[in-house]
Amino acid sequence: MTWQTFLFIAVAAAAFGYSGYRFKILFNMMKMHQGKSSRLNLISERIMTAIVNVLGQKAVLKKKNAGIMHAIIFWGFIVITTGTLEQFATTLYAPANFEFIGQSAYKGLAFLQDFFTVAVLLAVFYACYRRFVVRPEGLGKSRDANIVLALTGSLMVSILLMNAFHILGLDPWYKHSLAFSNGIAQALSSLGLSPEAYTNLGTFFKWIHMGLVLGFAVYIPSSKHLHIVAAGPNTFLRTLPREKGMKPINFEDETVTQYGAAKITDLSWKDALDYYSCTECGRCQDLCPAHNTQKPLTPKMLILDLKENMYRNKEKLLAGKYEEISPIMDENVTEDVIWACTSCRACEIACPVFIEHTDKIYEIRRNLVMMESKFPAEVQSVFKNMETNASPWAFSAADRGNWAEGLAIKTMAEDANVDVLLWVGCAGSYDDRNKKVLKAFASLLKKAGVKFAILGTEEQCTGDPARRIGNEYLYQTLAKANIETLNRYAVKQIVTACPHCFNTIKNEYKDFGGQYEVHHHSQYIAKLIGEGKLKPTKGVDETVTFHDSCYLGRWNNVYDQPRDVIKSLPAVRLVEMKSNHDQSMCCGAGGGRMWMEETIGKRVNVARTEQALATKAGIIAASCPFCMTMMSDGVKTKDMQDKVRVMDIAELMDQATP
Amino acid sequence: MNIFVCIKQVPDTETKIKLNADATGIDSAGIKWIMSPFDEFAVEEGLRLKEKNAGSTVTVLSAGPARVVDTLRTALAMGADNGIHIELPENADNNMSAKALAGALKKEPQVDIVFMGKEAIDDGAAQVSQLTSEYMGIPCVTVALAVEYSATSVKCKREIEGGAFEMIEASLPALIAAQKGLNEPRYASLPNIMKAKKKEVKMLKAADVGVSDADQKIRYKGLQLPPPKPAGKKISGDPAAQAKELVRLLHEEAKVI
Numbered sequence: 036m037t038w039q040t041f042l043f044i045a046v047a048a049a050a051f052g053y054s055g056y057r058f059k060i061l062f063n064m065m066k067m068h069q070g071k072s073s074r075l076n077l078i079s080e081r082i083m084t085a086i087v088n089v090l091g092q093k094a095v096l097k098k099k100n101a102g103i104m105h106a107i108i109f110w111g112f113i114v115i116t117t118g119t120l121e122q123f124a125t126t127l128y129a130p131a132n133f134e135f136i137g138q139s140a141y142k143g144l145a146f147l148q149d150f151f152t153v154a155v156l157l158a159v160f161y162a163c164y165r166r167f168v169v170r171p172e173g174l175g176k177s178r179d180a181n182i183v184l185a186l187t188g189s190l191m192v193s194i195l196l197m198n199a200f201h202i203l204g205l206d207p208w209y210k211h212s213l214a215f216s217n218g219i220a221q222a223l224s225s226l227g228l229s230p231e232a233y234t235n236l237g238t239f240f241k242w243i244h245m246g247l248v249l250g251f252a253v254y255i256p257s258s259k260h261l262h263i264v265a266a267g268p269n270t271f272l273r274t275l276p277r278e279k280g281m282k283p284i285n286f287e288d289e290t291v292t293q294y295g296a297a298k299i300t301d302l303s304w305k306d307a308l309d310y311y312s313c314t315e316c317g318r319c320q321d322l323c324p325a326h327n328t329q330k331p332l333t334p335k336m337l338i339l340d341l342k343e344n345m346y347r348n349k350e351k352l353l354a355g356k357y358e359e360i361s362p363i364m365d366e367n368v369t370e371d372v373i374w375a376c377t378s379c380r381a382c383e384i385a386c387p388v389f390i391e392h393t394d395k396i397y398e399i400r401r402n403l404v405m406m407e408s409k410f411p412a413e414v415q416s417v418f419k420n421m422e423t424n425a426s427p428w429a430f431s432a433a434d435r436g437n438w439a440e441g442l443a444i445k446t447m448a449e450d451a452n453v454d455v456l457l458w459v460g461c462a463g464s465y466d467d468r469n470k471k472v473l474k475a476f477a478s479l480l481k482k483a484g485v486k487f488a489i490l491g492t493e494e495q496c497t498g499d500p501a502r503r504i505g506n507e508y509l510y511q512t513l514a515k516a517n518i519e520t521l522n523r524y525a526v527k528q529i530v531t532a533c534p535h536c537f538n539t540i541k542n543e544y545k546d547f548g549g550q551y552e553v554h555h556h557s558q559y560i561a562k563l564i565g566e567g568k569l570k571p572t573k574g575v576d577e578t579v580t581f582h583d584s585c586y587l588g589r590w591n592n593v594y595d596q597p598r599d600v601i602k603s604l605p606a607v608r609l610v611e612m613k614s615n616h617d618q619s620m621c622c623g624a625g626g627g628r629m630w631m632e633e634t635i636g637k638r639v640n641v642a643r644t645e646q647a648l649a650t651k652a653g654i655i656a657a658s659c660p661f662c663m664t665m666m667s668d669g670v671k672t673k674d675m676q677d678k679v680r681v682m683d684i685a686e687l688m689d690q691a692t693p
Numbered sequence: 694m695n696i697f698v699c700i701k702q703v704p705d706t707e708t709k710i711k712l713n714a715d716a717t718g719i720d721s722a723g724i725k726w727i728m729s730p731f732d733e734f735a736v737e738e739g740l741r742l743k744e745k746n747a748g749s750t751v752t753v754l755s756a757g758p759a760r761v762v763d764t765l766r767t768a769l770a771m772g773a774d775n776g777i778h779i780e781l782p783e784n785a786d787n788n789m790s791a792k793a794l795a796g797a798l799k800k801e802p803q804v805d806i807v808f809m810g811k812e813a814i815d816d817g818a819a820q821v822s823q824l825t826s827e828y829m830g831i832p833c834v835t836v837a838l839a840v841e842y843s844a845t846s847v848k849c850k851r852e853i854e855g856g857a858f859e860m861i862e863a864s865l866p867a868l869i870a871a872q873k874g875l876n877e878p879r880y881a882s883l884p885n886i887m888k889a890k891k892k893e894v895k896m897l898k899a900a901d902v903g904v905s906d907a908d909q910k911i912r913y914k915g916l917q918l919p920p921p922k923p924a925g926k927k928i929s930g931d932p933a934a935q936a937k938e939l940v941r942l943l944h945e946e947a948k949v950i
Contacts, residue, residue: 294883405883415880423705423725431707433723508883 039238043126043245050249057256058264060353061311064345067352070296070303070398071282074272085271094270094387098318101165105387107158108187111151112263115194118148119248122241138209145212149198153215156191159184173317173335180315183260190247197240199223204233265311266388272305273389278591280543281397284507295401295505298360299345300352306395310342312388319382319392322614324621324643329636330375334382334392340367341395363399371635373399374411378503378626379585384617396626400505414504417630421509425495425516426461427630436491438463438470444477446491451524453488455480455559458531458540461496462660468667469532469660475689476532476556482692483568487530493520499539504627511547514539518549532556532685534586534659535625541591555587557597557658560688564603571691574606579687580652581609582643582666583619584659597658600684604691612646620646622669624661644669648679655681694749695801698739698773699794699809699825700732702757702764706814710918717913718784728764731810733878734871739808740772741876742842750774752801756781756793762894769889770881776894779902786911787820789904794821795828796902804829806847807868811836822870832863835870 088094096102124131198216319334326333348360382392403409417427463473498513541553563569587593623639657663667681705725743749753768755761756779765776779793812819826833839850
């Protein structure tokens with residue numbers, strides 16, 4: 036054994052020991068979270084998503100330049116690590132090199148290592164250019180990021196210099212595979228040193244490299260670079276499938292005394308893994324409708340603030356002193372932050388490491404509403420209306436079926452032998468503009484010969500607004516009443532024009548005993564067109580732009596059918612807004628925001644309407660009653676109501692169909 | 694402090710009122726019952742006063758048929774400590790209700806202050822506060838918008854005609870009838886809703902509080918729904934002609950100018 040072996044054993048043991056100790060603390064903090072999260076369903080899908088998104092970098096590559104940069108560094112990291120491992124092995128025991136894989140494989144590996152060392156170095160230069168010259172807003176300033184870039188760059192330079200000096204000093208047989216290092220070696224040969232001197236320089240840079248690697252290992256646990264350890268598992272443990280429902284609370288369980296998250300520990304271990312995974316890339320923030328209209332919420336800062344709260348409470352957390360842990364709500368996470376969220380889920384869809392922001396906001400809201408009765412004042416009447424009249428708006432439950440008067444639409448009480456139940460929803464029942472949408476859709480169903488009925492006064496609000504605002508108790512009261520009614524009629528097929536009703540009945544009622552096949556009206560109309568039951572023949576000589584509803588698109592992956600319906604209209608021209616599909620911008624009404632005042636910053640609906648108006652389309656097509664309201668208000672705010680109409684896809688279709 | 698709040702259960706504001714078969718009352722089938730909104734201000738004020746005075750209790754009272762217990766539970770969920778239900782018939786009038794409430798309050802060992810809404814939104818009579826205070830022999834301040842409390846008295850800001858306000862000082866015990874604006878009633882937290890299910894509601898019969906059928910002073914002979922609103926009239930033409938026609942209609946048909 037040489038002095039190098041001894042030195043390496045001592046330094047590596049110290050570095051890995053300390054690094055391991057720091058990781059153990061992170062793991063323990065994660066374990067001390069009290070909230071529950073179980074994520075070991077769908078194992079084969081999980082393995083697939085990990086392969087595609089971690090090894091394949093799919094989610095990262097959604098953003099082109101930065102994505103390619105990251106993918107190069109990531110793949111480079113994997114390849115170069117083989118070289119680092121060989122360094123460690125040979126330092127411990129000189130003959131333990133990797134040449135046993137065969138000469139040509141070894142040459143190939145050497146070439147790849149050398150290639151990626153240069154590629155990563157170039158990617159680091161690009162990262163520096165982006166961070167210091169382009170300076171995207173979402174990235175922000177970060178000393179941590181600068182340190183990581185400096186370390187990564189130094190690692191690459193040390194490898195190249197090590198290889199170059201070894202080529203000059205040791206003249207390895209595979210030197211021509213190290214194309215770039217060999218080039219550098221040729222340039223450095225003008226130094227004219229002895230082979231021993233070159234070899235010593237090579238050894239020196241090898242130690243620099245190994246030292247940097249070990250330093251990195253110690254640094255990572257306290258850095259955003261922790262994502263290299265956490266993001267893989269976080270991707271594997273992401274919520275699957277995409278159509279996720281909110282976690283139900285069991286109110287029968289009397290051992291539960293805390294509803295929602297008051298303290299960081301009320302969240303789950305997965306939330307902590309989310310903080311560890313965050314790379315602070317800012318993609319969530321770039322697409323956030325709240326942040327983009329000057330609200331104090333940014334999804335990125337929320338994650339970092341929660342992480343900071345966790346670290347601040349580290350000692351108490353590790354000691355299990357839950358009662359001493361400071362509350363989540365503090366000078367960073369304020370009520371304005373928590374209520375600004377429209378639950379549009381743009382942040383989650385944008386996140387390359389599958390952090391789930393909305394889950395945390397929902398849990399925090401649950402605590403505020405159910406434990407502390409804290410919410411925007413205007414929401415109180417929403418809750419009361421839902422409690423007494425089963426509608427967020429103050430209308431009599433007795434009037435729920437009035438919109439259908441004179442349309443010869445039967446109720447389930449009159450005839451339950453139907454193809455499909457038309458779930459009207461509160462907006463369709465009470466809001467004058469949206470009543471017209473329901474009338475158009477009912478007309479289409481008749482034209483297509485579909486046998487349908489409504490629940491009339493037996494329908495109640497699905498409870499969705501209460502749930503998104505945090506009043507799970509009220510939600511469950513309404514959901515259970517509706518499920519009781521639906522099951523009494525043995526309903527199997529449901530169609531609704533409201534994506535919020537659609538989402539909760541489809542994805543969330545099953546937790547309370549309601550299993551139905553639920554269709555959004557865009558899907559249903561598209562199906563009827565496909566079956567030849569609806570034949571739009573009257574031309575609509577207009578340019579139409581389609582506004583994606585968040586609860587249809589991002590929450591339920593329905594992007595194509597509403598567009599298919601529009602494209603089926605003769606003479607129509609469909610144009611896309613600047614942000615569309617999963618990059619679409621929320622209208623501002625989701626997450627219960629429909630019933631809250633918007634007093635900070637620019638109005639979300641106006642910002643979105645401006646995007647729609649920029650297309651010069653004559654019609655803004657919607658597929659959601661709340662979007663309808665918000666976009667119509669936006670058009671009026673911009674004083675464009677004489678030139679631009681906001682119409683539901685059902686209305687467009689009904690007009691075009693004789 | 695021993696704080697008492699009298700509340701009334703009324704049909705929800707969105708209820709479509711229907712008359713019963715002999716038109717002597719309303720048909721209660723399908724009605725959603727709520728706490729009269731003015732009484733919510735009264736409950737909130739009682740709770741705030743309790744929170745400022747450690748060791749206080751808030752007791753809520755309601756007179757009416759068995760269903761009013763649900764509304765007492767609503768007040769208990771907001772944070773009241775216990776409830777008293779005085780069983781009265783469906784159509785009890787203001788006098789009978791007031792006498793029953795006062796009778797129940799007089800049975801209490803100590804009453805420091807009583808709150809109730811300035812009126813109930815069903816009959817809108819605004820009688821029970823004054824009648825109750827008369828039966829109890831304590832001062833009464835109605836339409837209270839703000840109250841300052843001291844150990845032995847209260848100073849109330851109350852609304853009077855013409856958009857003006859007056860300040861009234863009353864010695865305790867006193868009855869205060871709340872106007873909208875006195876406070877913002879709280880929304881019951883879930884732990885309090887759960888706790889409310891287990892809180893005690895004392896039951897009293899009319900006879901227990903000295904009330905008999907003779908205390909019913911109003912007998913309803915017949916009720917009528919208001920006539921349906923006639924359809925609106927749309928005036929067309931240029932603005933000048935429209936204004937002229939509007940003035941003519943207001944003057945000749947509506948006879949308001």
